[in-house]
Amino acid sequence: MMVTSHKPAVATQEGWDPMQYLCFGDERLRPALDMMARVKLTAPRRIVDLGCGPGNVTAILKQRFPGAAVTGLDSSAAMLEKARLAAPDCHFVQGDFLTWGPEEPPDLIYSNAALHWVDQHATLFPRLLSLLAPSGVLAVQMPAMHKAPLRTLPYFMGPKGPWAKHLRGVASAPDILEPGEYWDILRPRAATLDLWETVYMHALQGENAVGEWATGSSLRPFLDALPADLRAPFRTAYDAEANREYPRRPDGITLLPFRRIFIVAQAPP
Numbered sequence: 270m271m272v273t274s275h276k277p278a279v280a281t282q283e284g285w286d287p288m289q290y291l292c293f294g295d296e297r298l299r300p301a302l303d304m305m306a307r308v309k310l311t312a313p314r315r316i317v318d319l320g321c322g323p324g325n326v327t328a329i330l331k332q333r334f335p336g337a338a339v340t341g342l343d344s345s346a347a348m349l350e351k352a353r354l355a356a357p358d359c360h361f362v363q364g365d366f367l368t369w370g371p372e373e374p375p376d377l378i379y380s381n382a383a384l385h386w387v388d389q390h391a392t393l394f395p396r397l398l399s400l401l402a403p404s405g406v407l408a409v410q411m412p413a414m415h416k417a418p419l420r421t422l423p424y425f426m427g428p429k430g431p432w433a434k435h436l437r438g439v440a441s442a443p444d445i446l447e448p449g450e451y452w453d454i455l456r457p458r459a460a461t462l463d464l465w466e467t468v469y470m471h472a473l474q475g476e477n478a479v480g481e482w483a484t485g486s487s488l489r490p491f492l493d494a495l496p497a498d499l500r501a502p503f504r505t506a507y508d509a510e511a512n513r514e515y516p517r518r519p520d521g522i523t524l525l526p527f528r529r530i531f532i533v534a535q536a537p538p
C-alpha cells in the first residue's frame with residue numbers, strides 16, 4: 270500500500286499515559302543507554318534530562334553520575350508524577366523545552382526520545398548548546414520514523430472514516446531534520462560532534478503489537494482528539510493497516526524496524 274503523509278504542523282502535548290508508554294520499556298530504554306556510552310564526561314556537576322517522561326532515564330543518569338545534581342524537565346504532569354517515584358533523588362520541574370533556561374549552566378543536557386515533539390530545531394539545538402557550561406555535552410536521541418508506516422498511517426486513515434471531522438488539523442510529532450542538517454547547524458558551534466543513526470529491529474510480542482507501541486507514543490494525539498466512542502474503532506482500523514505493513518511472523522513476533530538519530534555535541538571549552 271502506498272502511504273502518503275499530509276501532516277498539519279501542530280502536535281498535541283497533553284494526554285501522555287506513562288503506563289502505556291512503559292509497555293515497551295526495554296526497547297525504549299536501549300537507545301538511551303547506547304547514547305550514554307558515548308558521553309565521555311567523568312564528573313558532571315549538573316545534569317538536565319529534557320523531556321524526562323516517566324523518569325527511567327533520569328534515574329539511570331543519577332546512577333551513572335551519582336555526584337551530579339540531576340533535574341528532569343517535562344510538560345506532562347502525569348509523567349512527572351511517575352518520574353518523582355522512579356527517581357526520588359532527582360529534582361523534577363514542569364516546563365517546556367522551547368522556553369526552558371537553567372538557573373546555572375548544566376554540564377550535560379540529555380534528551381531521549383523527546384525533542385522530536387517540537388519543531389524549530391534550527392534554533393532550538395544551537396540554543397541548547399549555548400546553555401551548557403564550558404565543555405558541557407548536549408546528547409539527543411530522536412526517532413527518525415516520520416516516513417515509516419508506523420507514523421504515516423494515521424494521516425492516511427484520518428480523512429477516510431467516521432473520525433474524519435475530529436482529526437482535521439490533528440498531528441503527531443513533526444518531521445525531524447536530515448542528519449546532515451543537524452551537522453550543519455551544530456558543527457560550527459561545537460568543539461566535537463558525534464552524529465549517527467541506528468535502525469533497531471524491535472521484536473514485539475502479542476497481537477496488534479505495532480498498534481500497542483503507537484498507542485504509547487505517536488498515535489496518542491489522534492486518539493486524544495476523538496470522542497470516546499470512536500477511539501476503539503480508530504484503533505481497530507489502525508491495527509488492521511499496521512498488521513498489513515508489519516506482519517506477524519510464524520514464531521508470533523512482529524518486527525518493527527525503528528530508525529533513530531543520535532547527536533552528541535560538546536560545547537567549546
Ligand SMILES: C[S@@+](CC[C@H](N)C(=O)[O-])C[C@H]1O[C@@H](n2cnc3c(N)ncnc32)[C@H](O)[C@@H]1O
Pocket residue numbers: 282285297301319320321322323324325326342343344345348364365366367380381382383386387486
Ligand atoms: C516519548 S517520551 C520520552 C520520555 C523519556 N525521555 C524516555 O526516554 O523514556 C517524550 C516526553 O517528552 C515530553 N514533551 C513533549 N513535548 C514537550 C515540550 N515541549 N516540553 C517539555 N516536555 C515535552 C512529553 O511529555 C513526554 O514525557
